[in-house]
Amino acid sequence: ETSHEGVLEFCYYGKWSPFCYLDEEEASVACKQMGYSKYAAFLSPDEYLWDINTTYTGSLFNYFSCSTYGTENSLSSCTFYSTSSSSCAVSCTQPRAIRCYETENNCIDGQARLVNGFIAQAGRVEVCVDGIWGSVCDVGWTKSDAFVVCKQLGYVNSEPFIYTDSKYGKGDGPIVYSNVNC
Secondary structure, X not given: OOOOXXXXXXXXXXXXXXXXXXXXXXXXXXXXXOOOOOXXXXXXXXXXXXXXXXOOOEEOEEEEEOOOOOOOOOHHHOEEEEOOOHHHOEEOOOOOEEEEOOOOOOOOOOOEEEEOOOOOOOOEEEEEEOOEEEEEOOOOOOHHHHHHHHHHOOXXXXXXXXXXXXXXXXXXXXXXXXXXXX
């Protein structure tokens, strides 16, 4: 467990409560509110070490929704309905855990790189978006897309070869692009 990941809780009228249900927009707003980038990933129970001293019996929130693009800067700006009583809490034994990503100072928006390849001309494609290095999903990824990346990296006369299914490993950052079409 690190300071940028864990069970997300929200304080409502002096009571801390976890979220049983959470979408990407709410996770994004929570990360921004805590000073991280807008990118968030959900952690599965096997990825997150649950605190054995904490028993989660429920959530005070039976509805929580931020805007479609998570443009709010605080969870309190989102729409939510609360049971406002722990005796009426929504049943929940495994609350949602998230990972927030820190903005890095070592990348420029739009910059591309190849990571985890055995040579400089091979690897997982990562792109800097909003100060975060993130992966490009391989769904719909074609030679045309790879050619654009190769050209951007200075490999102008290269004939790209593409691999799918995370041949070069899963990235540490979020997926910042999917269904790319060059």
